[in-house]
Amino acid sequence: xxxxxxxxxxxxxxxxxxxxxxxxxxxxxxxxxxxxxxxxxxxxxxxxxxxxxxxxxxxxxxxxxxxxxxxxxxxxxxxxxxxxxxxxxxxxxxxxxxxxxxxxxxxxxxxxxxxxxxxxxxxxxxxxxxxxxxxxxxxxxxxxxxxxxxxxxxx
Amino acid sequence: xxxxxxxxxxxxxxxxxxxxxxxxxxxxxxxxxxxxxxxxxxxxxxxxxxxxxxxxxxxxxxxxxxxxxxxxxxxxxxxxxxxxxxxxxxxxxxxxxxxxxxxxxxxxxxxxxxxxxxxxxxxxxxxxxxxxxxxxxxxxxxxxxxxxxxxxxxxxxxxxxxxxxxxxxxxxxxxxxxxxxxxxxxxxxxxxxxxxxxxxxxxxxxxxxxxxxxxxxxxxxxxxxxxxxxxxxxxxxxxxxxxxxxxxxxxxxxxxxxxxxxxxxxxxxxxxxxxxxxxxxxx
Numbered sequence: 001x002x003x004x005x006x007x008x009x010x011x012x013x014x015x016x017x018x019x020x021x022x023x024x025x026x027x028x029x030x031x032x033x034x035x036x037x038x039x040x041x042x043x044x045x046x047x048x049x050x051x052x053x054x055x056x057x058x059x060x061x062x063x064x065x066x067x068x069x070x071x072x073x074x075x076x077x078x079x080x081x082x083x084x085x086x087x088x089x090x091x092x093x094x095x096x097x098x099x100x101x102x103x104x105x106x107x108x109x110x111x112x113x114x115x116x117x118x119x120x121x122x123x124x125x126x127x128x129x130x131x132x133x134x135x136x137x138x139x140x141x142x143x144x145x146x147x148x149x150x151x152x153x154x155x
Numbered sequence: 156x157x158x159x160x161x162x163x164x165x166x167x168x169x170x171x172x173x174x175x176x177x178x179x180x181x182x183x184x185x186x187x188x189x190x191x192x193x194x195x196x197x198x199x200x201x202x203x204x205x206x207x208x209x210x211x212x213x214x215x216x217x218x219x220x221x222x223x224x225x226x227x228x229x230x231x232x233x234x235x236x237x238x239x240x241x242x243x244x245x246x247x248x249x250x251x252x253x254x255x256x257x258x259x260x261x262x263x264x265x266x267x268x269x270x271x272x273x274x275x276x277x278x279x280x281x282x283x284x285x286x287x288x289x290x291x292x293x294x295x296x297x298x299x300x301x302x303x304x305x306x307x308x309x310x311x312x313x314x315x316x317x318x319x320x321x322x323x324x325x326x327x328x329x330x331x332x333x334x335x336x337x338x339x340x341x342x343x344x345x346x347x348x349x350x351x352x353x354x355x356x357x358x359x360x361x362x363x364x365x366x367x368x369x370x371x372x373x374x375x376x377x378x379x380x381x382x383x384x385x386x387x388x389x390x391x392x393x394x395x396x397x398x399x400x401x402x403x404x405x406x407x408x409x410x411x412x413x414x415x416x417x418x419x420x421x422x423x424x425x426x427x428x429x430x431x432x433x434x435x436x437x438x
Contacts, residue, residue: 001161018161018204021191041192043346048259056262060188064161065206109259130345131257 003067007032008076016063023047025063026073034074034104038133045132048105049073055112057131074104077111086152087111087145096145098136106132110146119150156194160203167293167322170207175295175318177203183320184208185229186263188256189272213322218244223328226266228321232279233261245326246436247282247335247354254278254339257346267321270303273313274348276369280307281354282337284374285364288326294319307373332359334436336429340421342412350413353401353425357433360388365397365426370405370418377404380426389434398427 004013007030014029023040026032026049038046040059047058050072077085087107090096097103106129113120113128120128125143134142164170174181181203184190193199207213207228214229218240226235235241235252242249255261255269255278269279270290280303288303295318303324306313315321329335337354341347352368363384365377379400384393407418 017158019156019159019194021156041195042188042256042260045257045259054262055259057188057257057259060186060191060260060263062161062184062187062191062204062206065187065208112258127345128258131259133346 001064003064005066005068006070008072014063018062018064020063021059022049022061022063022066022071023058025066026058026071029063032073032075036101036104038101038105043131043133044102044105045109045129046102046105048108048132050108050112053112053115055109072108074108077107085111086149087114090145090149090152091142094145094148095141096137102132102134102136106134106142110149113146114150114153118154120146122147156191157197157200159194159201161206162203163206163209165209165211167210167213167320170205170210170320171293171295171318173203173205174320177317179317181205181317186231186265186268188260188264189268207320216241218328220328222325224326226324226326228265228267228323230266231262232256232264232266232269233258235266236261244329245282245286245335247285247337247356248279248326250337251278251282251339251352251354254345254347267324270306270324271313271315271321273307273309273311273373275310275372275374276349276352277374278337278339278349278352278368280374281352281366281368282335282356283324283326284366284376285354285356286326286329286335287356287364288324290321291323291325292319293322304376309372329356330358330361332361332437333357334359334433336432336436338425338429338432340425348412351407351418351421351425353422353429355426355429355433357384357389357430357437359437360386365401365429367401367405367422367426370407370422372406375404375406377401377422377426379404384430389430394427394430397430398423401426 036046038044042057042060049058182201184206213227215227216230232252340351349369354366380397407415409415
């Protein structure tokens with residue numbers, strides 16, 4: 001099946017089998033490997049993308065369901081090719097990424113969280129990223145990075 | 156995922172006709188958070204996937220003070236979680252929705268999908284049953300309506316025929332002086348399956364429903380406990396008796412998440428706690 005979608009602000013069309021997940025379609029057909037494949041069953045959050053502004057697990061959506069949708073992946077988070085998003089900057093500065101595998105999903109989820117709630121409490125952040133598993137950091141550095149980015153973005 | 160045929164029917168009759176044509180080898184797709192996992196892990200087979208998201212009129216969430224809450228087949232757990240009207244009148248359902256998976260999952264998972272999957276530990280089932288919810292079923296032979304309590308026939312099994320779709324759940328409006336609580340018991344705070352779930356919907360000195368999740372092949376009413384409390388003025392001694400009665404109502408199994416004995420014990424603890432909290436919610 002041929003589908004058309006908006007991918008990181010760009011009109012794209014992809015030729016997909018119906019039994020291909022959006023995650024596989026993004027990584028293979030669309031060539032965007034920033035979105036990671038961890039568990040592939042919706043438990044780890046590494047494949048989080050925004051569909052019409054809402055965060056979801058791209059492993060649990062069929063690629064063909066993306067027809068007509070607006071999709072943002074980690075590659076679309078940067079405001080410009082030579083500039084980083086405050087979340088990306090703070091994750092780097094404050095040790096929010098170690099091995100980095102969860103980071104794309106974590107940052108996309110954090111962006112969704114801050115879009116909805118620009119000034120979240122620590123509890124709200126932890127509730128928001130409950131579906132993003134990190135094996136390295138123990139989450140504290142991630143929470144701190146999201147808090148710092150929130151502050152930065154309000155300036 | 157294994158190869159399957161894929162359809163996006165534009166109407167209910169078209170969807171039902173597809174399901175009828177494939178007789179049990181077709182799977183409806185709404186949120187996909189259970190279906191795609193089961194297809195990938197080969198726990199379920201589908202020669203055909205019928206995406207019902209293009210069908211008009213089944214995505215609505217609406218409230219009427221007389222008729223109650225209508226939850227269409229495409230309404231997600233997240234929509235319930237953040238709905239002001241649900242938060243006001245259906246707090247136990249909202250609590251259950253909040254505890255289902257992650258935000259990413261809840262943005263896709265539908266309430267009716269959670270119902271049709273019929274997992275004994277599904278979070279939204281105890282509060283929906285406690286609230287007296289009914290499901291509307293659309294099939295080739297027309298519509299029928301079934302009390303949610305009578306919808307389940309075993310783990311993963313319902314009275315739904317292969318060529319039928321649940322299009323809507325209707326949850327009656329709560330009478331005045333009603334308290335509703337859902338308590339989920341698990342080993343961690345998030346991304347958890349319930350070890351025991353207890354829902355209480357209590358109208359002061361009137362009707363009461365206590366529903367237990369994850370302690371029987373389907374969610375069950377704690378009927379002995381309810382009988383002790385129905386229509387009566389509830390005090391601490393009566394709550395104690397009812398909590399003990401609830402233990403006798405459940406039939407838990409031992410599995411990787413907890414032993415049967417532990418589950419039975421927790422049914423008593425959580426029933427007591429839920430009853431107290433439901434009373435507090437009214438006052």
